Amino acid sequence: MNNFSQKIISWYEVSGRKNLPWQVEDPYKIWISEIMLQQTQVKTVMPYFENFTSKYPNIESLAKTSLDDVLSLWSGLGYYSRAKNIHKTAVILEKDFNCSLPDTLEDLMMLPGIGFSTAGAILSLGFKKPGVILDGNVKRVLLRMLGNKSPMNHYKTEKSLKEFAKILLPSAKHKQYSQGLMDLGATICRPKNPECKMCPIVACCSAKEKNIQNEIPVKLNKIEKKEKIIEWVLIKTKTKVLLKRNKESGIWQNLWLLPDKAFLPLKKITNLDPIEEDFPNFVHQLSHKKLLISLKIYTIKNKDRLPINRSLYNWVNISDSVNMGVPKPVREILNKI
Numbered sequence: 001m002n003n004f005s006q007k008i009i010s011w012y013e014v015s016g017r018k019n020l021p022w023q024v025e026d027p028y029k030i031w032i033s034e035i036m037l038q039q040t041q042v043k044t045v046m047p048y049f050e051n052f053t054s055k056y057p058n059i060e061s062l063a064k065t066s067l068d069d070v071l072s073l074w075s076g077l078g079y080y081s082r083a084k085n086i087h088k089t090a091v092i093l094e095k096d097f098n099c100s101l102p103d104t105l106e107d108l109m110m111l112p113g114i115g116f117s118t119a120g121a122i123l124s125l126g127f128k129k130p131g132v133i134l135d136g137n138v139k140r141v142l143l144r145m146l147g148n149k150s151p152m153n154h155y156k157t158e159k160s161l162k163e164f165a166k167i168l169l170p171s172a173k174h175k176q177y178s179q180g181l182m183d184l185g186a187t188i189c190r191p192k193n194p195e196c197k198m199c200p201i202v203a204c205c206s207a208k209e210k211n212i213q214n215e216i217p218v219k220l221n222k223i224e225k226k227e228k229i230i231e232w233v234l235i236k237t238k239t240k241v242l243l244k245r246n247k248e249s250g251i252w253q254n255l256w257l258l259p260d261k262a263f264l265p266l267k268k269i270t271n272l273d274p275i276e277e278d279f280p281n282f283v284h285q286l287s288h289k290k291l292l293i294s295l296k297i298y299t300i301k302n303k304d305r306l307p308i309n310r311s312l313y314n315w316v317n318i319s320d321s322v323n324m325g326v327p328k329p330v331r332e333i334l335n336k337i
């Protein structure tokens with residue numbers, strides 16, 4: 001085994017994390033956790049992971065459920081295409097793989113939502129086979145070790161890191177190695193002020209030698225987020241609220257939203273003798289957009305007097321609405337009413 005991987009494994013055995021809920025001998029749970037952990041922090045993922053895997057403990061149960069149910073458990077975690085891909089993949093695994101995850105890189109990467117790094121995680125953590133993980137933590141460790149100031153999120157950097165990471169793979173203890181490398185990035189080689197004194201690979205770290213740890217990784221300048229104005233109306237009775245199924249492509253496809261302001265020509269609602277309330281405007285940040293959200297709340301006495309298109313709109317119990325597949329800002333609004 002090479003010296004680098006030996007150091008990572010020895011460090012992991014003493015100091016690595018061993019109590020995360022997805023550290024189990026189950027490729028299914030490792031797959032779910034890896035997808036949830038994309039762009040999302042461990043502490044945010046934990047309760048979602050526990051809920052999700054207690055409701056769907058295996059591929060079969062996930063494949064048999066509806067996308068709506070999966071989205072409702074995902075509600076608030078963001079990046080909803082991940083949930084859709086998980087559901088699609090479970091259906092494929094049930095049909096073509098006898099309700100199991102395959103254990104080769106090629107087969108895994110054919111499945112929706114599973115890329116090179118996620119496949120590497122499933123192979124090494126789930127099947128104890130060689131597999132390269134290149135999440136943000138691992139990339140940071142490797143770039144610092146190399147003293148490499150290339151932009152981390154550029155495809156050329158990714159490509160060369162992939163090749164470098166393959167060379168470093170050990171001949172055994174793949175699970176401990178992968179977990180150790182991720183843990184080293186998460187706990188010691190942190191984005192700011194890494195704890196180099198505690199680091200098992202300090203002797204071969206170029207960034208430490210040149211004292212440029214905090215200059216790496218370099219990120220390409222982010223494009224400024226576009227702003228989008230959203231004007232919603234919330235129409236409710238004493239017990240029910242009107243939600244709209246979002247059939248448009250783009251963000252929040254297939255989730256339940258509040259109706260747009262345009263839904264409500266005022267003369268329609270003034271006939272209903274509404275009580276009108278304002279809700280403070282707020283901002284919701286997505287990775288690529290800044291949403292400026294305003295809301296008017298209307299309480300009406302008789303919902304049956306409001307004409308709606310039933311293929312798009314649905315009256316649901318206010319208490320049930322927060323458990324449906326709704327995005328985070330809608331859930332926050334529903335929680336407050």
Ligand code: SF4
Nearest residue numbers: 189194196199202205
């Ligand atoms: S020596 Fe410091 S900068 Fe280098 S890998 Fe270790 S923690 Fe990161």
